[in-house]
Amino acid sequence: MENLCPRFEKAMGLLSTRWVGLILFDLLEGTKRFSEMEADLPISGRLLSDRLKMLEKEGIVERNIYSEFPVRIEYSLSEKGKALEPVIKEIQNWATDHVTHEEVEKSHES
């Protein structure tokens, strides 16, 4: 190989950042609040906050503040973020076809 495509490398770097895939999966369902995502995903507030900030900076996630009581902050996918749906779908397909029940069990042991 001459060398990797820099755009692919960049995309791969983003997607292989821990928790990013699950966050995208969650947001593909629709707009979510911080606490909702925290409840959905096995990720701590500290990292969820970091990842959302990073995804916002990358233009993948949009953040909207509603000054109600208590404050409501909603996260959703931008067009760029929604364009990742086929990636997530293919991962789901692969998981359905190739990840066995035993493998899932094993990874829970550790």
Next chain:
Amino acid sequence: MENLCPRFEKAMGLLSTRWVGLILFDLLEGTKRFSEMEADLPISGRLLSDRLKMLEKEGIVERNIYSEFPVRIEYSLSEKGKALEPVIKEIQNWATDHVTHEEVEKSHES
């Protein structure tokens, strides 16, 4: 969300392990030797070794030893590994459409 699909979570855990995406991309080109992959990818021998061992255990990569001089060890994708091609292709598509030149530059600065 009730809770995430465990198979998807497992698949996502695998694919979001650092360097795994690039390793798969490299091996989709065909069989490779350790030193070849080390040259292709921006990853050290220590982690390449770890990741290949892990991917072999997951049944995604196959390892073949040829007792020549010097010893030749070849890595290739199993059927399960090759089945990840659509995932990689979709990431490429997204990268082509949505990762800008500027973003690539920025990530090289840091």
Next chain:
DNA sequence: CATGCTAATTACAAAAAGTAACTTAATATT
């Protein structure tokens, strides 16, 4: 003015990654 609520942030310990030098095993050279 203490309490509760959401959305974070901070502090600190634990795990993973990065780097470079070293090892192993086989064969080849002197």
Next chain:
DNA sequence: AATATTAAGTTACTTTTTGTAATTAGCATG
């Protein structure tokens, strides 16, 4: 026989990233 060469790792050690829990900010309610 001793030494060198080569590929494929492994070890030792430092730096980053994560995980966990406690704390903060802003605001409304009792």
